[in-house]
Amino acid sequence: xxxxxxxxxxxxxxxxxxxxxxxxxxxxxxxxxxxxxxxxxxxxxxxxxxxxxxxxxxxxxxxxxxxxxxxxxxxxxxxxxxxxxxxxxxxxxxxxxxxxxxxxxxxxxxxxxxxxxxxxxxxxxxxxxxxxxxxxxxxxxxxxxxxxxxxxxxxxxxxxxxxxxxxxxxxxxxxxxxxxxxxxxxxxxxxxxxxxxxxxxxxxxxxxxxxxxxxxxxxxxxxxxxxxxxxxxxxxxxxxxxxxxxxxxxxxxxxxxxxxxxxxxxxxxxxxxxxxxxxxxxxxxxxxxxxxxxxxxx
Amino acid sequence: xxxxxxxxxxxxxxxxxxxxxxxxxxxxxxxxxxxxxxxxxxxxxxxxxxxxxxxxxxxxxxxxxxxxxxxxxxxxxxxxxxxxxxxxxxxxxxxxxxxxxxxxxxxxxxxxxxxxxxxxxxxxxxxxxxxxxxxxxxxxxxxxxxxxxxxxxxxxxxxxxxxxxxxxxxxxxxxxxxxxxxxxxxxxxxxxxxxxxxxxxxxxxxxxxxxxxxxxxxxxxxxxxxxxxxxxxxxxxxxxxxxxxxxxxxxxxxxxxxxxxxxxxxxxxxxxxxxxxxxxxxxxxxxxxxxxxxxxxxxxxxx
Numbered sequence: 001x002x003x004x005x006x007x008x009x010x011x012x013x014x015x016x017x018x019x020x021x022x023x024x025x026x027x028x029x030x031x032x033x034x035x036x037x038x039x040x041x042x043x044x045x046x047x048x049x050x051x052x053x054x055x056x057x058x059x060x061x062x063x064x065x066x067x068x069x070x071x072x073x074x075x076x077x078x079x080x081x082x083x084x085x086x087x088x089x090x091x092x093x094x095x096x097x098x099x100x101x102x103x104x105x106x107x108x109x110x111x112x113x114x115x116x117x118x119x120x121x122x123x124x125x126x127x128x129x130x131x132x133x134x135x136x137x138x139x140x141x142x143x144x145x146x147x148x149x150x151x152x153x154x155x156x157x158x159x160x161x162x163x164x165x166x167x168x169x170x171x172x173x174x175x176x177x178x179x180x181x182x183x184x185x186x187x188x189x190x191x192x193x194x195x196x197x198x199x200x201x202x203x204x205x206x207x208x209x210x211x212x213x214x215x216x217x218x219x220x221x222x223x224x225x226x227x228x229x230x231x232x233x234x235x236x237x238x239x240x241x242x243x244x245x246x247x248x249x250x251x252x253x254x255x256x257x258x259x260x261x262x263x264x265x266x267x268x269x270x271x272x273x274x275x276x277x278x279x280x281x282x283x284x285x286x287x288x289x290x291x292x293x294x295x296x297x298x
Numbered sequence: 299x300x301x302x303x304x305x306x307x308x309x310x311x312x313x314x315x316x317x318x319x320x321x322x323x324x325x326x327x328x329x330x331x332x333x334x335x336x337x338x339x340x341x342x343x344x345x346x347x348x349x350x351x352x353x354x355x356x357x358x359x360x361x362x363x364x365x366x367x368x369x370x371x372x373x374x375x376x377x378x379x380x381x382x383x384x385x386x387x388x389x390x391x392x393x394x395x396x397x398x399x400x401x402x403x404x405x406x407x408x409x410x411x412x413x414x415x416x417x418x419x420x421x422x423x424x425x426x427x428x429x430x431x432x433x434x435x436x437x438x439x440x441x442x443x444x445x446x447x448x449x450x451x452x453x454x455x456x457x458x459x460x461x462x463x464x465x466x467x468x469x470x471x472x473x474x475x476x477x478x479x480x481x482x483x484x485x486x487x488x489x490x491x492x493x494x495x496x497x498x499x500x501x502x503x504x505x506x507x508x509x510x511x512x513x514x515x516x517x518x519x520x521x522x523x524x525x526x527x528x529x530x531x532x533x534x535x536x537x538x539x540x541x542x543x544x545x546x547x548x549x550x551x552x553x554x555x556x557x558x559x560x561x562x563x564x565x566x567x568x569x570x571x572x573x574x575x576x577x578x579x580x581x582x583x584x585x586x587x588x589x590x591x592x593x594x595x596x597x598x599x600x601x
Contacts, residue, residue: 029369029401041398049386141382148347148376149399150368292350293311
């Protein structure tokens with residue numbers, strides 16, 4: 001029995017069973033090439049399937065956050081004078097800005113709380129996107145088809161992970177730009193001077209990356225190791241899976257929130273490293289433990 | 299070397315074994331796998347395609363083990379039991395996506411899509427979302443997807459399910475052409491007429507074991523003991539046939555007789571001729587595989 005190797009001599013094969021065309025087609029490609037090709041295909045399909053929803057969902061969330069802040073400030077009695085003072089003090093501490101007026105306070109509140117809300121969104125969107133990707137695929141028999149194509153199971157897993165990560169990050173970026181960009185623009189229009197500190201930028205930009213990765217990884221691993229759970233469309237099981245997948249990401253978010261003295265950038269870097277290592281371990285685990293019957297109808 | 303070989307292959311899911319000690323070899327041509335529901339046809343296909351690793355034994359396709367050497371799968375086309383299309387995508391996008399999965403360069407992808415669209419007569423459906431397709435239309439798209447990579451080996455699990463008669467006939471013609479072009483086609487079906495029309499050989503599977511294998515005619519000879527015939531006779535043969543223990547049912551100018559054994563055919567013809575009733579025609583009714591299948595279902599002799 002021959003074993004496929006990257007250095008396989010194609011001309012040898014021609015004389016056995018393949019035509020010239022087949023031999024060209026079968027030029028061995030590396031695992032990384034295969035993963036990137038499959039990721040590209042999954043991203044292409046994700047973009048076509050989701051269409052404008054990829055843009056509309058995060059923008060709707062941005063609008064929701066904006067309205068939430070405005071309603072909080074404009075409805076009398078929702079915020080006590082002490083709370084208003086607290087927002088002003090936080091704005092001073094975060095951005096060195098002296099905020100005045102309801103609109104200014106609302107935007108400052110959005111800027112302060114935005115990164116947490118956006119990271120929360122990244123956790124749940126990441127879990128949902130990844131779970132939908134593998135769950136829908138398993139339910140329609142697409143995983144069987146993918147496993148019949150020229151990819152190993154761990155390559156399929158990593159490609160799913162990369163594709164869902166990129167899609168999650170795209171949605172997070174739209175939401176972050178929509179929310180924080182709008183808040184910053186309004187503050188600038190109100191001529192309220194503010195500066196963004198490094199800690200804030202780390203919190204807003206770096207923290208969501210590992211959070212999205214962890215949520216994607218959790219949902220995908222659970223989805224491929226326990227696909228029956230993702231195929232149950234009763235609602236409660238789906239929500240539980242999403243919660244389980246998003247739980248580590250939420251824990252990280254809570255840690256950063258209750259310990260503001262910690263270096264958010266460093267935590268994000270460590271968490272990203274843990275996420276990448278976790279991805280590799282998961283891929284190896286799946287290679288060893290994955291049974292095709294998990295995803296095949298019998 | 300055969301294109302596909304299975305040596306002492308045992309396979310299954312979890313604790314249950316579905317295939318037991320399967321030994322088969324297929325060269326280019328049209329090979330039909332026949333068996334009832336649950337006989338193990340789909341599992342055999344999954345093993346052949348490399349989705350399901352065998353528990354024991356060796357599977358080889360084009361000289362490679364597909365469950366280990368994933369690159370060889372690029373030369374294998376697979377139609378699973380379900381069409382498994384992306385519902386939200388159009389037909390063209392479904393084919394485009396699969397072309398990307400197959401890693402076809404973009405120019406080749408476009409030309410292959412054009413080719414399979416023409417072969418499967420899908421041009422009217424190209425912009426339709428897969429969710430809006432009928433079962434038969436979705437099946438045609440799934441077949442087109444299986445053919446997209448111009449595979450050397452095709453595993454088709456009940457491909458004519460849901461197709462209307464004309465579409466089924468077109469597909470059969472297309473597949474016959476591929477078989478003539480040295481492709482190896484492994485085809486499971488419940489349609490016995492289709493199997494008899496297409497097959498270079500038929501493999502009978504029951505309870506995860508190969509029961510028999512051979513040409514349609516050879517299997518018929520071995521398994522078809524009972525047979526329904528249509529007789530064209532000058533006169534009324536009922537009395538003579540009744541004496542021989544058979545009932546003749548009139549059907550316009552002819553008579554339908556169920557024989558318990560194919561060998562009885564010459565005996566009744568001789569008796570009728572001897573009684574002065576010339577027999578103008580004796581025609582077998584039903585697919586030659588029908589009796590084989592009935593024998594298989596009734597636990598016919600395994601070889």
